[in-house]
Amino acid sequence: METFGKRLAEAMDKRGRLCVGIDPHAALLTRWGLSDDIAGLERFARTVVEALADRVAVLKPQSAFFERFGSRGIGILESTIRQSREAGALVLLDVKRGDIGSTMAAYASAYLDPASSLCADAITVSPYLGVGSLQPAFDVAAANGGGVFVLGLTSNPEGPSVQHAVASDKRTVAQTVIDEISQLNVGAEPLGSVGLVIGATIGDTGHDLSRVNGPLLAPGLGAQGATPSDLRSVFGESLRNVLPSYSREVLAAGPSVVELRAAAERAAADCETALG
């Protein structure tokens, strides 16, 4: 079975380096002329899939915006994942889960086991209970060719108060997470299957990403104010592993399929220039 790291590297080579988030904000549904209800959600998600799933490397549905419609919203999330994968996109389900190991195992079955209707190619997780507590997710992912993206340095302004805190060994909390993830990817070719989330908004924080050998998801571009030219100062020598991620900036181009495609192409081209 091909690893997630290999599948992602191939997808980025073939389709370009871009992740587009599917974040059906109420404001976007309204802007698209849709109702803020289950019918609007379904139309929104279908349109993004139709426009982009056959061309971008990764689609990242944000679970929260589906969950807010309850079980019917989850149903739309299931079909969004399935249709995106059928059209050839890798699906990174943004659920940011994190719990004690035994509970984490249940989350892993929910999102990374092919027997589940919510199974995606990869998920986002939070390391707040310790990177080791995420092991069940790493194991289920590895057994099924899936991936896991661990929050490292997040794009929001509140992140540094926890992530930059310095532990007794003088490393920041984020650097400890980065180093533990790096260990999991040692020797993986062409890319490990455990990634990190590093916001494009954070600037040069002095963290060392050089040994990660896994994908670096970079949200915060567009709506949160980061631009592709910020990527160099954030990622330095690790630019080759970066997967830039946009949600609202691209989604605002809808509901026209043509405009959505054009916005995604622009974003990918801008990032490609910046990534070199």
Ligand SMILES: O=C(O)c1cc(=O)[nH]c(=O)n1[C@@H]1O[C@H](COP(=O)(O)O)[C@@H](O)[C@H]1O
């Ligand atoms: O894991 C994420 O994708 C993520 C991590 C992070 O540090 N910051 C961040 O914005 N995100 C997610 O990325 C998306 C950003 O959306 P836009 O600001 O509209 O591009 C949202 O779904 C966030 O939940």
